[in-house]
Amino acid sequence: MEYSKKVDEKWQKKWKENNVYKFDKNSKKEKLYCLEMFSYPSGAKLHLGHWFNYAPADSFARFKKMQGYNVFHPMGFDAFGLPAENYAIKTGIHPEDSTLKNISAMRKQLEEMGASYDWDYTLETCMPDYYKWTQWIFLQLYKAGLAYKKEAPVNWCDSCKTVLANEQVINGTCERCGSEIKRKKLAQWFFKITDYAEELLQDLDKLDWPESTKKVQTNWIGKSEGSEIIFETTSGEKITVFTTRPDTLNGVTYVVLAPESKLVQKITTDEYKKDVEDYIDKASKLSEIERLAVDKEKTGVFTGGYAINPINGDKVPIWIADYVLEDYGTGAVMAVPAHDERDYEFASKYKLPIKEVVKSKNGEETKLPFTEKGILVNSGKYDNLTSEDAKIKITEDLQKEGKGKKTINYRLKDWLVSRQRYWGAPIPIIYCDKCGIVPVPEEDLPVLLPYDVEFKPDGESPLKKSKEFMNCTCPKCGGKAKREADTLDTFVCSSWYYLRYPDAKNDKEAFNKEIVDKMDPVDVYVGGKEHAAMHLIYARFMTKALRDLGYLSFDEPFTRLVHQGMILGPDGNKMSKSKGNTVAPEEYIDKYGSDVFRMYIMFGFDYKQGGPWDEKGIEAMSKYFTRVENLVQNFNEVYKNTNDSEEIGSKEKELLRIKSNSIKLMTENIEDFRFNTAIARSMELSNAISDYMKEENVNKKVLKDTVDILIILLAPLAPHFAEEEWEKLGKTGFVYNENWPKVSQKELAGGTKDIPIQLNGKLKFCVTVSTEISEQEMLDIIKNDERVIKLHENNNVVKDIYVPGRIYNIVVK
């Protein structure tokens, strides 16, 4: 049958009937856990991005299986979350109904793609049999003190009526709807990811991840080493500041508190009370985007209070200013306008003194603000020390007097996990008037998400409106109590799903320890780099936390990480409905079949790079399929009708060399997710076979072996097509069950090779030598080549450089 969607259907049916993709958990082969980031069923159809993520990664998994690994390759659905709820708000269709419908449609499409998933291991995060365990994990973290509640200024989106994580705030606007984010104080649940900041940073070294992603995480964690320094104040309070530049302590000319700081009230004198209150009031009304605008001029106000410099006794004014952030460091800074740009700008505006205490090391004139390290001046006994030495010395001296210490700060903040939303896993907590916060007993899990709820947003959690859900009895005292109305951030669901897959049907525990230790960590994780900061850091945290609680015994969830690039619209822009440049895969699948589409997206782009969609390439790929079909058909005829030659001559050697070269490079390339070059090598091989078949006398054995190998090599890349051609070759089993071929070094050497001859590094010509002779013989042939001799005669030769088997360069004056 000529390749089309019909061939896909034929083989999908056969695969199913024969359980070809059944995972054998008892296999003795080495396990390989290959995972793609699971899909979010916000729409009913797989879009091009899904295809570009899943189809090539499936080819990788197939390749690994053929190489002899026991490949575990599951797929599931990240089904809770805002889009389904927003869709529901718009259309009135319940999130559960639309989500489940989308899941079944997407699953059907994934089957049509021909992906080698074992669906016995699937999961859906919105189902009670999954979120029961999400809640259970919450309880374990709660018991361990890693989940806690606190009042916190949160990012509030007025349009979505919800709190957003810092990661969901883009330039002060909501990631989803683009409206400005305001600050609001609410009691919120947090996970203590900051406890793991140092380990999350250190363990990045262990990971086979793209460097750029490690960098993103490093910046996200934002470790900075410095000192905490205590300033006494005239009002008797103490202000602790954090600084990375204790060497500039003598240059402090004022101290600044964040407007939200609790100290402000105590330090402010009556005289300045009104100014300060006005300022705080104004600052709190500013939205995040206004407050953080880069070009915003710094503002602040004097409190009337003074602080005492712990090192020289200087009395400096205390100000409040919104350029100081409450939630970083100590919420207070010592201002050194001479050596910090922000302080300089502020001091200049408010006419505060500027005192220079660091000079350039090489004695050059320094222009203020001078923010580099240098040599201390105007610093009493610390004069002439380098910044590096002074940092240590000053901190030591302060420590002796209990006025300071060395410390480390991280930008990473605790993970805010509560959402005032309906479509998520309910937080398993009960509030009792008598007993306070009471965790739901494990045997009462899951806390079911009620179906009948008014989920239109009005600033309150939708669950609060369901009396049935809210009213309960306290597990401790049996009295009347209320449930937590917030649901968990979907990132909580996705922070542990890779642990659930291998034991997805376990109804006794989230996952069995023995199984998870055997199957995890994920060996190869494939997904977009938009998750570099959030999902990937949360999952790492979760693995480490569960390890410390004794539920598993490894440190990192994803050993190797690969990011696919993004396919852009034909116009080179990101695909979006509003731009009208989207590409619908279904049309192409229907017209050409899934394999042509898969092969095109693998061949037309650098996988890690992506690029603009080009429709012409798909037609070309379809033609390649036809060429291979013709090749197989011709082969069957040639094999039947021509005379056999047992000779292994130069033609055969060349064919075998190309065959082995294709095996070698395809093996390396697929391993490295470089599908475009892998496919190029398969094309070279089919071209070589076609050429060889035009010969008068063919060596049938060589030809047959080579054709078989071509189809085997294509099997992971074009699975349906390869099965069809395999069958045409008269084979009975599935080509998927064949072994990936091995390279023959002897064949790879071929018969001859060309040694380039250069003159001053520029190619002149090549000398062809046999690969079966010694290096010395090769050199002799090159040296005695007429053209080489001529080059020597006609030039003033300085020397010859010979890299054995590689290149021969003649250096002339």
Next chain:
RNA sequence: GCAGAUGUGGCGGAAUUGGUAGACGCACAGGACUUAAAAUCCUGCGAGGGUUAAACCUCGUGCCGGUUCGAUUCCGGCCAUCUGCACCA
């Protein structure tokens, strides 16, 4: 502003540890087959010069410079585009 990535023919993209730049494919041109077209097959295809035709010569991997017998690859300095993070003291 900081960090990261990218820059190669008309196009997508290839080039081991520095060693024949442009694999493979698209597009294009010419040819074969055909009444014709499509499909298929064959040939050519970085730019410029040169030749009846070849041979051959010069230039060429964003720009400038360096290291080297030899640089798309290594180093220094720019430019452009993209993506993160953005008052983190």
